[in-house]
Amino acid sequence: MIWQLDLSVLTLIVICAFATIMVKDLLSAAIIFGAYSFLMCLLWTEMGAVDVAFTEASVGAGVSTVLFIAAVYQTSRTVKPRKSGRGLAKIFALLATLLTGLVLLIAEADFPGFADLSSPASLHVSPYYITQTLHDTNVPNMVTSVLADYRGYDTMLETVVIFTAGLAVIAILRRYKKDQPFTPPEPYILSKGYPDTIIRFVARQLVPFIQLFALYVVAHGHHSPGGGFQGGVILGASFILLAISYDFKTVLGIMNEKWNVLLGNLGVLIYAGIGFLCLGLGANFLDYSILSKVLPATDRVMARSHGMLGIEIGVAIAVMAIVISIYLNVVSRGKYDKGL
């Protein structure tokens, strides 16, 4: 925690937050919100929460702003002006906000300070995680071990939440009816041939490296920030880059809808399957140490490390498939014919 950087980044964040709410053009609001996400990532990094910062970086830079732009593209860019004569409601809202802020400020006084050693969170379980992680699981990055091993249940249900979100988007938006034949929009006619040679070339050259980096993030999550979620988002972002720089059909050619949904299922299934495998071998659900019975040449400690890698791979597959299918559904209004 460096107060000079803290102060400057927080000031920028507050400015960004106000501008995002105030601006009336929704596309600009999405873009300023992207800047907000960059600054949030800086704040997390500066507080030392490197894994959280990595999640914010991959989601904010790769996916969320693009999803907002896709939603604006398919809906409307303007905000309807409010009817006048809502003065009373505005005053009431202001009072409610101020009151809530006041209550939160009063509650904040009772909070322990930043990195306070005598706070309850630092006294109860944290010392165990900090001192015993390497001994228990042989994983240097204790965030990964807490996330995937000690708190494996929570992470499994988080993956299920992401999966459910993808299912909900498909259920709401996807339309199978072939009502009108595909007519290319005007820009395609105007710029027939290969209009975006530079962008297409750069994207084509860059996508393999992005995917390699994503695989590194998944596999190296034991030693450095990262893991299944971040790696999966980066993998999904590489497909989104292909869908934007080329067109919709390119991505569908690589990853069609059926495979996409199947992969989303498979990821959650890998996670739960490893849990049930532990159960079947006679240990608790998601107690990876029992996997040493089936994995060759691993003791009980390394088995926990390998089990974590297995569930990280499951999370990565699920998140990648869900990110791709959410983007494809939002950008084409569920028709899967053309996108951005």
Next chain:
Amino acid sequence: MDSFFIGTGVALCLLMLLTLHRAIRGPTAIDRIMGLNVIGTKTTILLVIIGTIYHRVDMFVDIALAYALLNFIVAIAASRYFQHRKNLNPKGYGFRYRSEGEK
């Protein structure tokens, strides 16, 4: 040496304020996209600088790499938006609602 890096970081934050002004005030959305891109570049540098201050660059450089690889997707997506919906500089899209007279 740490104070040097902290000073560099604060200076970059101040420069980011100028870019943020373009991103927020920018008359057209293209200015905003440019502002966002420059903020992303500065974020990449600042992440490495923070890593240097904490003496653990190896932990922080991955995040910087992720930004370096993914930063431009938003710019391409927003540009595609304008390729399809040609409305670069509409009136009343700033901080005011569109008034009745201007269409």
